[in-house]
Amino acid sequence: MAVIFEGRDAAGKGGVISRIAAAMSPRVCRIVALPKPTDAEKGQWYFQRFASHLPSPGELVLFDRSWYSRAGVEKVMGFATPEQVEHFFQEVPLFEHSLVNAGVKLIKIWLEVSDAEQEKRFQSRLKHSWKRWKLSPMDLFARSKWTEYARARDVMLERTDHGHARWWVVDRDNKGLAHLNTIQHILRMAGPYEDIPPTDITLPPRESSKGYVHPDASKWHTVPSVYHAKSLDVPPALLLQAASLQVADLAGIGLESLREVLPGPERS
Numbered sequence: 001m002a003v004i005f006e007g008r009d010a011a012g013k014g015g016v017i018s019r020i021a022a023a024m025s026p027r028v029c030r031i032v033a034l035p036k037p038t039d040a041e042k043g044q045w046y047f048q049r050f051a052s053h054l055p056s057p058g059e060l061v062l063f064d065r066s067w068y069s070r071a072g073v074e075k076v077m078g079f080a081t082p083e084q085v086e087h088f089f090q091e092v093p094l095f096e097h098s099l100v101n102a103g104v105k106l107i108k109i110w111l112e113v114s115d116a117e118q119e120k121r122f123q124s125r126l127k128h129s130w131k132r133w134k135l136s137p138m139d140l141f142a143r144s145k146w147t148e149y150a151r152a153r154d155v156m157l158e159r160t161d162h163g164h165a166r167w168w169v170v171d172r173d174n175k176g177l178a179h180l181n182t183i184q185h186i187l188r189m190a191g192p193y194e195d196i197p198p199t200d201i202t203l204p205p206r207e208s209s210k211g212y213v214h215p216d217a218s219k220w221h222t223v224p225s226v227y228h229a230k231s232l233d234v235p236p237a238l239l240l241q242a243a244s245l246q247v248a249d250l251a252g253i254g255l256e257s258l259r260e261v262l263p264g265p266e267r268s
Contacts, residue, residue, distance in 0.1 A: 002055050002104055003186060004066040007111030008149060009139040010121040012172045016111070016182050017062045024060065033064035046070065046088065047095050054104060067092065068108075071156040076148045077138075089159050096165040106165050107189050109182065110157065111172045115146060130240055 003020075005013040014033075021029050032053045041049045047067055055061040070088045074080035080088075099106055113121075122143065125135040142149065161167045168185060172178045187193075 001059075001107065001190060002061045002063065002099070003107045003109065004063045004068065005109050005111060006065060006068050006072065007172065008113055008118060009142055010118045010125075010134075011111035011113040012175055012178065013064050013111055014134075015175060016179050017064055019179050020062060020183060020186070028058060029060045029062070030055075031062050031064060046084075047091070054099065057103070067095075068156060068160070071160070072149065072152050073138075073142070075152050076142070076145055092160055093162050093165075096162065100164045105190070107186060108160075108165055108167050109185075110153070110167055110169045111178070112169050113172045117173045118143075128241075 005017060007013055017031055021031055030053075034049065034053070037049060050063075050067050053061060053063075067088075070080055070085060071092075075085050096106055122135065122139070125131040157167050157169075170178050170182050170185075
């Protein structure tokens with residue numbers, strides 16, 4: 001099965017992909033997030049660099065963006081000519097039809113985020129240092145082309161929604177609901193299947209430790225215990241904030257603002 005995730009910047013492609021992959025074995029689930037094409041790849045058949053990442057039998061591949069970049073970011077940003085985009089629209093149904101005929105179950109999901117929600121998430125990325133990596137100069141420039149992206153989306157959904165490879169649109173303004181609905185939809189599309197109850201497993205007894213002497217652990221290079229048992233009672237978001245401020249302290253900025261962030265019990 002190959003699942004394609006497309007959407008605007010901050011639509012939450014990485015978020016829903018990570019939640020699906022976290023519950024699966026990496027031996028059967030792969031995430032594909034390709035960088036921009038190299039000079040050599042630009043001279044190849046457009047779909048060629050994606051074909052090598054398609055799933056084998058029994059494998060699930062989650063595409064964080066896909067060949068549909070040609071109909072979206074490449075079109076809006078001028079990275080592809082109008083002729084190249086039109087050629088893509090003519091070829092993509094044939095390409096996807098061949099995948100389905102070869103036994104690949106193809107699911108295409110568009111994550112829809114509103115203008116206001118995207119702005120909120122961009123502001124959050126600016127505010128929180130551990131989210132800054134998500135905000136690239138391309139994202140900022142793309143933000144100014146909201147309407148052009150909307151037009152590109154409309155054309156893409158209209159021209160590439162086929163019986164063998166439908167587009168499924170998910171409202172992403174509420175992340176939690178979107179995650180659940182998306183996962184449930186993928187499970188339904190993967191069916192029919194049975195819920196197989198786990199079999200009982202008896203752990204084998206350990207071998208005798210007779211004759212084994214544990215080495216002196218003080219000679220090991222151990223990770224410093226920055227956090228302790230009480231840290232587990234602090235909400236994860238506050239731990240992230242604290243870690244971020246600690247990095248800022250190492251840079252000479254100071255930790256005083258931590259007291260403004262943490263509520264009373266956690267300040268100590």
